[in-house]
Amino acid sequence: xxxxxxxxQNHYVRGGSDRYFFTLGxxxxxxxxxxxxxxxxxxxxxxxxxxxxxxxxADFENPGPLDLLRFVYSRDAVKSIRRLLExxxxxxxxxxxxxxxxxxxxxxxxxxxxxxxxxxLHDYKLTCPVAxxxxxxxxxxxxxxxxxxRALPKRCNRGKLSRTALSVTESxxxxxxxSVDKFxxxxxxxxxxxxxxxxxxxxxxxxxxxxxxxxVSDFPANYAGGDYVLYFGRIxxxxxxxxxxxxxxxxxxxxxxxxxxxxxxxxxxxxxxENACExxxxxxxxxxxxxxxxILNSLxxxxxxxxxxxxxxxxxxxxxxxKPVIGTTIGGIPELIDNEVNGFLVxxxxxxxxxxxxxxxxxxxxxxxxxxxxxxxxxxxxxxADIHYEKIMNVYQRLL
Numbered sequence: 031x032x033x034x035x036x037x038x039q040n041h042y043v044r045g046g047s048d049r050y051f052f053t054l055g056x057x058x059x060x061x062x063x064x065x066x067x068x069x070x071x072x073x074x075x076x077x078x079x080x081x082x083x084x085x086x087x088a089d090f091e092n093p094g095p096l097d098l099l100r101f102v103y104s105r106d107a108v109k110s111i112r113r114l115l116e117x118x119x120x121x122x123x124x125x126x127x128x129x130x131x132x133x134x135x136x137x138x139x140x141x142x143x144x145x146x147x148x149x150x151l152h153d154y155k156l157t158c159p160v161a162x163x164x165x166x167x168x169x170x171x172x173x174x175x176x177x178x179x180r181a182l183p184k185r186c187n188r189g190k191l192s193r194t195a196l197s198v199t200e201s202x203x204x205x206x207x208x209s210v211d212k213f214x215x216x217x218x219x220x221x222x223x224x225x226x227x228x229x230x231x232x233x234x235x236x237x238x239x240x241x242x243x244x245x246v247s248d249f250p251a252n253y254a255g256g257d258y259v260l261y262f263g264r265i266x267x268x269x270x271x272x273x274x275x276x277x278x279x280x281x282x283x284x285x286x287x288x289x290x291x292x293x294x295x296x297x298x299x300x301x302x303x304e305n306a307c308e309x310x311x312x313x314x315x316x317x318x319x320x321x322x323x324x325i326l327n328s329l330x331x332x333x334x335x336x337x338x339x340x341x342x343x344x345x346x347x348x349x350x351x352x353k354p355v356i357g358t359t360i361g362g363i364p365e366l367i368d369n370e371v372n373g374f375l376v377x378x379x380x381x382x383x384x385x386x387x388x389x390x391x392x393x394x395x396x397x398x399x400x401x402x403x404x405x406x407x408x409x410x411x412x413x414x415a416d417i418h419y420e421k422i423m424n425v426y427q428r429l430l
Contacts, residue, residue, distance in 0.1 A: 032426065033064040033119060035145070037136075038126035039087070041067055041075035043317070045264075046343040047152035050242055051126050052076075054422070057245070057415055068114060070107075070131035085110040087131030102200045103207075104133045111136045115143050122426055125149035125213075129200065134207035141212050146429040150217040150240075152340060156209065157230040159197040160186045164337050167267040175230025178202055214429050217422075219341035220362025226338070238425065241365070242341045243418035244350045244409055251352030251406050252326040255395040258285035259356075259388055260328040262321060263344050265292030265312075270334030270358060270378060275301050277334075277381035277388060278310055284392045285309050289316040289324055325351045330391050330398060332356040336378040339363050349409040354401035356387045372405035 038051045055065045067080050070087025085106035088097040100106070123145045128136070140147055155161040157175035164170060165186040172180040178201040187193035216237040218224035224239045259278070265271055271294055278286045288298070291314060302310055316324060325331065331348040332355065333339070339361035346366065348355050355373040357363040369375040374387040391398050 031062045031064065032058075032121040032430075033066065034058055034426075035066045035068060035114075035118075035120045035123040035140075036126070037068045037123060037128050037132065039070055039128060039131040040072065041069040041078060041081070041084070042072065044074075046242075047127050049343055050150070050152070053243075053245065054124075054418075057419055058422075061419060066114070066118060066120065068111065068132075080114075083110050083114040085132070098196060100133070101130055101196060102133060102203050103135045104131075105135070107132045107136050108139060111139050115139065115145075120145050121430065122146050122148065127152055127155070129155055129204060129209075133200075134204040134209045137208045137212045141208070146215075147213045148215050148217065148425060148429065149213055150219065151223060151227065151237075152219065154223075154226070154338065155201075156216075156227060156232065158186075159194070159201040162268065162337055164268055167336070169337065171230075175227075175232075176205075215425060217425060220365055222338070222362045222365065223340050240418065240421045240425065241413060242343055242346055243413045243415055244343075244346045245415040246350050246406075246410055247415075249347070249350035250326070251350070251402075253352045253399050253402050255399050256327045256329045258287050258328055259391065260287050260289065260324055260331045261333070262289040262316065262324065262331065263333070263342075265290050265295045265298060267294050267297075268335070268337040270336045271298060272301070273336070273379055273381045273384060274332060274334045275307070275310065277384040279305055279307055281385065281388060281392075282309050284388060285311065287311050287313055287324060287328070289313045289321060291315045322351075325353060328353055329395065330354045330356060330373070330402075332384075332388070333363065334358055334376075334378065334384055335360055335363065337361070341366070346409060346413055349405035349413075352402040352406045354391070354398055354405050356384065356391070366408075368404075368408070372401050372408055 036055055040048050043049050058065050067078055069084055071084040088100040123140050153161040154163050159178045159181045165184045178198045181194050181198050185191050185194050187197045218239045219242050221239050224237055227237055228234050263269055331353055333344055335358050341362045345355050355367055357367045358378040359375050360378050367373040367375055376383040
């Protein structure tokens with residue numbers, strides 16, 4: 031059995047990549063492998079015997095001068111990873127999102143220890159300084175995977191020149207420290223993402239696709255049709271939240287629940303107040319049993335994204351609970367949703383077409399239930415834990 035060093039920013043669930051970090055760790059342990067986490071220290075972290083090795087990460091909320099340096103290069107992380115490697119024997123290092131808090135400063139120490147380096151790419155950080163290929167909420171590929179300085183005049187990081195300059199600096203330093211060269215293999219979680227990485231310079235033979243998964247044994251299906259539509263995720267413009275509000279506003283008889291938080295929350299609340307949208311409910315951030323119950327009792331869920339979504343866990347989790355999904359024809363979403371089989375695909379930024387599909391779900395609940403059954407079957411047969419484990423082990427064995 032293998033000892034896998036799993037490296038990521040957080041040892042708590044903040045987003046989909048963190049959830050995958052934990053579920054993959056559980057899957058590996060289930061098959062008898064030893065899993066060692068290495069993340070930044072945080073009071074939010076889940077407890078672990080390995081937290082003694084966790085270095086201090088950059089403070090993203092209230093950064094000081096030292097945090098700006100830590101964002102680019104972390105001496106604490108270098109010391110910590112060296113100490114861990116001196117005290118343990120590791121077969122393979124599996125990275126997730128590590129930039130910002132751990133930084134590419136740790137790559138050299140792992141490489142010198144003779145350990146193969148793999149990274150699952152949950153975002154576009156390799157090819158875009160802000161990891162999203164978005165600028166001013168619009169798709170952008172100006173940097174083309176290497177000309178990161180082109181982000182400066184666009185002020186891609188929240189419209190701020192200073193923030194963008196820091197992101198650009200970090201991207202160049204990371205590339206110099208081996209964010210591409212020192213890795214033996216990359217894993218994309220969608221075919222769309224893999225093609226985009228190859229298009230922007232990642233060697234074709236160095237990257238493969240392994241979609242995310244759900245362990246359906248943890249997800250009870252509920253095929254009873256609910257009476258509300260659910261969106262859960264970040265409340266950001268890039269997620270298509272404003273298009274969703276515009277689509278749902280006239281549908282007074284179809285409740286829309288929105289679970290999440292994000293930068294666009296004040297803008298969404300203003301739209302709801304100005305248009306007296308009493309059927310649209312902002313619920314705030316939800317997780318655990320609360321989120322599970324919201325999904326289980328919904329009619330369907332919706333993901334109206336307007337950016338290059340990779341392999342959204344929200345779709346797979348909805349499917350696992352037996353719920354169809356209305357999504358957009360962008361990024362990796364069409365690799366999950368089979369149009370008119372387990373949900374609907376609509377073009378991004380087309381609220382009228384989205385409205386038609388929301389209305390259809392409400393008026394055709396029997397057919398929507400059948401879509402939910404097809405959704406569950408897709409997860410059971412194509413995105414289950416056993417298939418995922420086999421694919422991950424194929425990548426590992428190739429490098430050992």
